[in-house]
Amino acid sequence: MTTTTNRTLGSEAGTAPPRRRPELLAFVERYALAAMLALLCLFFSMYGSTAETFTSLANIRNILGSESVVAVAALASIVPLTCGQFDLSVGAVLGLSSVVAGTAAATHGLPVPVAVAVGVLVGAVVGTFNGWLVAYRGVNALIATLGTSTLVAGLVSLYTENQVVSVGIPESLTNFGTVRLLGVPQTLYAVALIAAIVYYLLRHTPYGRYLASVGASPTSARLVGLNVPRMILSSFVLSGALSGIAGVLLLARAGTANPQVGPGFTLAALSAAFLGATAIRPGTFNVFGTLLGVLFVAVSVNGLVLSGAADWVEPTFNGAALLVAVTLSTAFARRRAGRT
Template structure:
């Protein structure tokens, strides 16, 4: 009994230390987001920390969030996709052009661009799986091709025209006071979380990303895991094009390039929180919102627009560095 009593304070301190370490490691980025919001709320109390502004941040980041979620599967299997932003650009000008210039109904046009995104994902998968082309090279090449098609289709101009009210309603209504783009992000996040965490396909994808040789020996289909990952990226890029087209009411072939860096920054930031060292859905949303909250605060303080790229780039570098640090620290403890 005395021995237990003697060890009890030390055990409690050890347990408390482990609890704090786990909390900081797993939820440090969440605390950073809350701290950032608190700082900007103090500096701009009348405009920043309001329900309208917080919803505006979440809405403005919805497309980035969808794209960051779209590449999670590719990152999980250990590959890269540099084409998703260009796919969004082509799909965006096409969904607007098909309705405004070719008189397609909005459901048909939406199905067509999602199918286009799926086809692009299959092309990436074919190049990587069957042709054994590096995913970096394959997706960069496809990105260039798709970007050229977007400029060719649009003539390098913003595509506009009369659009059905039902198409605008896809992103411009607010059920229960929450804008539709936020609902899309939540729904996609739940579906991907279920896929990655609770299905055999998700487990196989993580196994492929963790150790491809071991996964192959275990009988896991590498080609199937990679194909699923690239198809998810293409389909969600098509969905992002529909949502962004509905928000803007136009198709902008060159605007998609601005989504590449923020999407990757959000995904890599997400790998430092919730389940550190792993690309995960909820961490990605935290990372994306951190970017949006930071940029919104800086803009309200009067910083120049170019600060957004500076902030996003700095966050990506910090995310990659910190993710590597966490991996080394955890590896050293084993």
Template structure:
């Protein structure tokens, strides 16, 4: 089992991963310095808080997406889950449920969606792309049917106040990233489940022959991805004060892009927690800076696409040389 998991990681756990993380961090700082000189408003407190809030939700989605991509899969449904669960929690609060009950039940919806994905992949033999694409379209439709295409307003001030609050001068939404990232890091790097994720992504059959319960690992990866997406749905509903099934459209691509920019290999078996976090905030910084500089929003998409192409290309080169 040790040989399988060591091979699965592809890179040494030490120097190269640390070097890549430091490179991403340096790139993020460089972008911040450039934008600080290019604009008068980038380094203002309001803008930095807004940037942290913008990047936080994508970062949480990217962590969940990374667990799935490490296994060699993909989850295209996370944006739809965010919109759908924003509707669900809005309805629960409208019905008078306590906040804690609405939150728990909404997260359970996320778990159920992840289990459905696992069932489709493991039991039905469907490709991850197909089952999660089907969920993407279905959840949008179900959410619109439930609301009749309308927006549900959240009148619970205690629920919405959280997203605007700060702790130690840092937005509460950013603290939610820390709350998710720390256990995710421990799970991925310091537990047997994390080792098994890499093993499944490297060679599922070899992992099975080594004693890994491959179906259980796949279930776990998709449940975590959907759970994190439902958590983001809660945060988004709290931030904008509404539930709408069409929200977070395209966020699945942002999550995948953040994960890939952060060094996660789309071929599986290579990934980290810190990489997608930095990738998410690099994208958030690009978008924030483009807005401050009045750059056409279409250029933001072009830059993101070019980054993905370049990084996947170098990932292919690395695999060939390995």
């Protein structure tokens, strides 16, 4: 009897560590990126050549204000990613919306709210075109959105003749991008509002659950009655509209509409989105993780630049971050699927 009891206790004792180990591992997975961000901030705050500048209020405001465009572009990316689709056109659409809103206000004299609405609407139209190609014509999302990105960039270049639109941008629009409210860049409030809306949409509505179901298994989603093509189409429309908002924020921040800068935001947005999929809810694209990814990349690049790194550091870091993030998020997703 005693032997049997001891065996039972020994068996239970032997199984306890494996239970604790997965819980500890899950905790580390969720918050490792946040811990790394904190360590980076601590390092650059103490490192000799960056300590004074990195911790200055002006630099912190610069990071937060400048990354507002990337943050919204990254949030645009995670909507189709949740649905299992890539959108490589977010940067080009962002640039297009910036040019359209800028010329609508500066050249055609439209009121600022109308110009902004036109910029966002153009983004949604491009997203609709992407969604139609992918959902109803069966074109691979990578190919479709890459082609759209190239086409849009070419049309923007043709329309602007590669000239920066800078004259006549309304002061009320540029003030939104430069003036601070309670010491915080106003664009940051816009990011917070958009993030809250996207979070609620993806996490607390049937629509968000349907998107995740389609992303997990289109076949299963179709069997339970979901209109898979319509869900895919809607995810691209939302992505395009959010990219349009990012373009308007870029116009407000820069005070100009540069036809060359848009496509460069795609890599930064995807890097942040995939980094975000390694944090908070590892293996899934989520809003808080995405914003954390944006800050991680921004702080890293900012600290390196302040320490004297060359211009090639930012694109190199973004590319490396994307590769690492894709690898980790894929591994976490497989582990998550294995648990379920």
